[in-house]
Structures are given as C-alpha cells and as structure tokens.
Amino acid sequence: MSLISAQDLTKIYVLGEQRVEALKSVNFSVEPSSFVSFVGPSGSGKTTLLNLIGCLDRPTSGSLTVAGTETSSLSRREAAEFRGKNLGFIFQDFNLMAVLTVYENVEYPLLVVQNVAAAERKDRILTLLDTVGMLDQKDKYPDQISGGQKQRVAVARALVTNPSLVLADEPTANLDSKTAFRVIDTMHKMKDELGVTFVFSTHDRKIVSEVETIYTLTDGMITGKAAGKGGSHV
C-alpha cells in the first residue's frame, strides 16, 4: 500500500480576479521507506504539492491519501493532530525556536504535541542528537550554532516523533556544499535505519543525485518520473 497517493490533485489560488492553477490534476504515489524528490523550476508547484501532502493547505479538488488517511477533508484541528502524529517537517530556514536550546527544540514535539513520558523522551532525544552528531551541542541555543548544525537539529526534531513521512522543502538551500552533503547523508541514514520516507521539494542537484525517485514538475503538472541512484547509498 502506498504511503502517499494522489489522484487528480488540483490546487487553484484565487488572487483577486486572477486564478492561478498551481497544480493541475496531479497523480502520483510514494511507497513507504523511500527517498523521493519533486524537482522543477520556481513556480512549477513543488512547494504547493509539499504543503498539500503536509496538510498545511487543502486541495481545490482531487484526492490525497497520506498514511492511510484522506487528508483533503481534515479540519484545522484534525490536520494539526495528523501532522503531529504522522509527519515531520524540515524547512529551508531551519525554523528552530530561538528561545529553546538544541535539546529543547527536539523535545518540543514530544512534549507539547505528543505528550511522551519523560524517560522515553530523554532517551529518544539523546539517541537522535547523537545520530545527527549534535549531542555535544545540546545545551546551545540556535543562535550559537552554524546553519548546518541547525538543519541537523531540524532533522532530529522532524524524526523524534517517529513519523512515517518527513517533508523537506529546500532543506539544503541555505547550506554550503559540504554541510549540505552531511545533512543529506544524515537523512539518508535515518531513512535506512528507521524506515522513514523522505519527500523533498528541491532543485538542488546534490539531493537529486541521492534520491530513489525523482518526479519532475512543470507548470503544475508531473511531466516526468525517473529513478535516482539513491537506492544504492552507502
């Protein structure tokens, strides 16, 4: 069974009198434990598609099933609950909470969203911080660490709730090549170890070269699907 299944997915934005068709009857599916990327030029609909998958936005028409749930009809509250249980997010600008330490940023979804017991929480956070190589920085605040370190913290935060799917919107856009590779490597390792599906929206060749499946979007339509070399990651 597919982790994500989209049928005739359409998203139209109405801006004043102008109608912008961001996605036009898109059909695709993503299997569990895969490394998938949506690529395409700016305005092709990558971010819109990721927002729909992430229940941050609702489609105008069509069907979208994520982790066995038809998400297009979820209410605000239901969508928040669904995101908290099933999804992890990695943002281009990291979006860490400035007032929380590295440890607390990773702890936030477990404590505020999932209400996980203290002992289990600590165990999961320390394990993940160790995995992403940020354990020694756990007491620092976001403004005390580098961009690459912030993104690794964001990866840990996205994974700490054991989601089935992590959505990453241009996760390496603000990182230098070396750091970007390290972050991608971390995510790939997580995918292999935890069986988590990663879906990217990117035009970064470094990511594209690492994924298993590449969907190409052009003017709101999927115009291509190709297999990447990511499956043979070492």
Next chain:
Amino acid sequence: MFKLVKIALRNLLRYKRRTLLTSSLIAVGVTFVLVFVSSSSAFKNLMIGQITDSMLGHIQVHKQGYMASIDSLPLTLNLSQKNMEKLEKAMNSVPDIKAYSPRIKFAGMFSNFMETTNIRVNGVYPDKEEAVVPLLSGRVKQGAKVIKKGEMFIPELLAKGMDVKVGDTIVVIATNRDGSVNGKQFRVGAVVESVTGPGGRDGYMHIEDAMEMLRMDQMEVSEVAVRLDDFDKLHRVSILLETALSDQVNEAGKPVFDVRTWEDLSPFYNVSRMIEIMTFFIKLMLIAIVLISIMNVMIMAVFERIREIGTMAAIGTKPGKVLYLFLIEGFFLGLLGTLAGIVFTSAATYVLNAVEISFNFGRQTGLVLSPRLEPGQIFLISGIVIVVSILAALQPAYKASRMEPINALRHV
C-alpha cells in the same frame, strides 16, 4: 502546560527591554492606584472614626418623625419610658451591639450673667456616652474628662465667645414640652473641642440634670446612639435592629422607631461616596493602562513571531496551545507588573507613614494620614490587573491560534 509556561517566560526574556517597559508601566499604574486607595481609604476611615466616635455613634434610633424636625430638637417627639424598654429589649436581642447611650437633646439659652446666647445640649449618662463615643473625653481641652451632675461641658467656640472658663458658673434656660420655662445654674466642668458634623458644637450635661431642667417625671429620650463591636457589620446590624423593632407600630400602623446609620446622619457620607467613585474611576484608568500596554505588546509579539507560530502549527501544535502560549505571556506580563507595583507601593506607603502627613478637617487640626495596604485591596487590584492582562492578550492570542500555518510559514 509547564513547557508552555517555560516557553512563554523565555519569550518575555527574549525581548527584555519591551517586557521591562511594559511591566514598569503596569507597576507604576498599580502603585498609583494602591497608594491612592490606601491613602483615600485611610482618610475616609479616619474621618468616619472621628465623626462616629466623637459624637454620632455608629447607629442612632429616634422616634419616627424626629429626624424631619431635628433642627428644632422637638421634645414632643421623644421616646417614652415604654418605648425605651422595648428598644432596649430589641437592642439586647441583636448581637454585635457593644454599647448604647440614651440622649435627651434640647435647645436652650446660655447665660454668663452678662450675655445670653443659644445652646444645644445633650443630656447623657457619662459612662454610657463614653462607651458609645470614646473620643468625647479626648475632645476635652480644659477641665474634667467626665461629666458630673451640676456641671456642663461647654463647646469651645461658645466658651471663647462668652468668655467662660472651667469653674465658672453659668445658667441654662430651656422650655419644657408643656411650654413652661425653667432655668438651672451649672458649673463649667470642661471646655470641649468642636468637631465637624451634626452635634459637633453641642454642650453636654448629666441626663438627670436634663430631666430636672425639662421637668420630666419619667425619662423621655430624644435619641439613642449605638456602638457596634465591628463597624464592618454596620448594615447587617442596622437591618437586624430594624427587624427586631418592626412589630412596634403606632395607632396609624406606622413604625414607632426610626433606625439610621451614620451614613444617613452625616454629610461626610457624601464625601465618602465621592472618594469611592473617584477610586472606581482610578481603577478604570488602571484597567485602560494595562489593557492598552499588554495588547500593544502582544500584537507586536504575534506579528514578530508569525513564522514561529507557523512552525509550531506545522509541527502539530494544536491551535488551543498556541492560544494558551500567548495568554500565558500576557498573564506573566501582568503578574510581573503587579508584583513590582506591590513592592513600590509598600515602599511608598512606608515613606508616607514615616513623613506623617497631617491635615485639618473643619475645626479638627493635626489629623495624621496613616495609609495602610489592605490585603483585600491588594488582592482586588492584582486580580483586576491579571484578569485584564489575560483579556488584553486574548485577541492577539486568538489571532495567532487561527493563523493558517501555510500563510504563517510564508511570512517574511
């Protein structure tokens, strides 16, 4: 919830200067209100104490109709011996009445053998009067502290005007209820300080002398002044006494007794009401200060943290928790301002008491203002500020909680 509190506190610390400025503004508002409330309340209580403890008593009971004619002090509207027995029985049945003092009040002529003038006289039992109005002996400027038979307490202004001193012999002439005139010689036992308010310039004599002057075979009392154990129970005791006397009706079916609190008897009650109204408006101003300052800060906080709100929502934080986060921030801003305000007020009150601000009220001079922070007022003001702080944060918090995560994440 604890985590939200921690995040809220850290958010407040993130913008230290803004938090400090807002809570300082609230603290200044709280300080002004509490200092005003404690000072005005001290002034009010001092004045009420002066009025009730110097001559009025807490409650007075008259025969129905007496108050309407009080300027002429009519002897025809006195309470009879029988009325007094019923009244005493009723007063004994009401708890919290500490003491009562029957008074015979009459208007007369005062002569020093060379000049004659008007005088209003209270015939009292010295011990009962002292129990009801304990400041009476404190008003004695010269002479004995206790009223003795054959002696009179003369108001200060009269003594000065008539050039009468303690020990001098004077004559008081009065008309009794039958219309015949009688006079009696008295020795001036004391000169008493005049006080502001009804009865504040009356003379005093022993009640038995008053009965003799007015040729009363049986005691007929003009009024009964009552003192309570606890002044705060004034209205409750007044109602209880009225209820206890409600079965006493005259032939026309109307009540025999007229029970009144000091509020009905002294014009100072209107001043006291004015102080309360001013206090109310001062509190409204405080509410406005808190409302505007907190709302302003929280609107700014929401605007500055739109992306952060979007991230929280994207991660799965439910709208209710986002709402709570901002409400908690508003709560802590209010709490911080309130606590600082209470500390400032304590210091200001200490200074005001140390400085001993004195003032004059009517003919009373050198009254010292002693503001005191009442726990009830502190809780009330703190409660108002904290509730208003939360309410002020409500609109921005609601706006934050209703933000669409997609729009919030796009915000630059």
